[in-house]
Structures are given as C-alpha cells and as structure tokens.
Amino acid sequence: MSSSPLVVLFMLGVGIYVAHLWWTDLQAHRQGKPTSGGLPGARPTRSTAMVIAVVGSLVILAGETWGEIHLGLTAEQSEITVLFGCYTLVAAVIEEIIFRGFIVVPEARGRAAVWGGVFGASIVFALIHPFLWEWDDGTLTWTLGAKGWFSTGAVFASSLWFYTVRFMPANPSRSLLPCFAAHAAKNLGVFAIKAAQGFVVGLW
Structure with missing residues (x-):
C-alpha cells in the first residue's frame, strides 16, 4: 500500500463502497428478496457466531503480541497513520469478500476440497501481506x-480462523458477517497495540 494519503483515501472510499454493496445485498436477503448474482455471504447470522469470531481473533492477536515481545521483535514493527x-x-x-467469499465457497465438492482450498488460499493470503518482502520505489x-x-505465520493463522468462522456450525447460513467481525477486531486490535507502543505516527 502506498504511503500517499490520497491513495489511502481512494482505497478507503473503494472499501466503503464495496461494503455498501454487500450491506444492500444483505438487506435484500433479510426482506426475502435476495439479489440475483449478489455478493457472497450476504446473509444474516447468529449473534453467537459473531462473538465466537471476535473472541477467537483476539486470542490469536494476544498470542501474536506475546510472541513478538518474547522473541524481541516488537521494535521491528512498521509505523502507520490513523488514516491507514x-x-x-x-x-x-474487501479481503473477506475476495478470500472467504469468492476463492473458497461452501458449495465446493466435499470437505477435503473445501479445506484444501482453505489452506491453499491462506498461504496466498499470508504471502500477499508485505512481511517477507517490500516494494519501495519500484524495487x-x-x-x-x-x-x-x-508475522506471515500470524496472518496465515488468522486466515485459517476467518475461514473457520465462515464454515463453523454456529454460522449455518455461511454468512460473511462473522468473518468481517473477526478480521475487523484483529485489525482494530493491531492498531490499538501499535498506538500503545508508539507506532502510530500522525493522522495521515
């Protein structure tokens, strides 16, 4: 992701627009008029599924933070802004719609096919996050x-959890709502920890 505030603002707008489209599809489903060809997982779910999703993400984050501290990696964290x-x-x-919505679907043939896809997609999900690489000035x-x-291992574990909350029995509708909640809780927790440790540097 570029450090340019304008690029971040643009991507923020794209994310809000996609979230609006998904929410519109969810409301149509709640009204008994599901949108033909709508976004995946736009269905309601149980509150229990939401709680499980968030708690699991925070447990993973706690383990990740504990590991960074005890391995002496805290000082190597990246700095971010409030806007980012x-x-x-x-x-x-966006990531949940792509990875948990489109890439691995509940309709895949057989349990082995679903979880094979989950592991493969989670590897890709972990590798696209810039922890083992960085792109700077075209290099x-x-x-x-x-x-x-x-950090790549932590993202991989998080991805497995996000898939788990989509396919778990507590989420029989296979809604993406628990995935959104789990992912947002993890990212919000990361922001809070970075802020507490002095790695949030300015508004934008």
Missing part, C-alpha cells in the same frame, strides 16, 4: 528475517 488504520478496517471487508526487497516469518 481506518483503511485497514474497510480493507477487511522488490526480500525481508526474510524472524519478524517477517513470524
């Missing part, structure tokens, strides 16, 4: 140190 922190909340919606640089591998 806001973007990560709507980015969670790709590999960052294969302990922090890069640890």
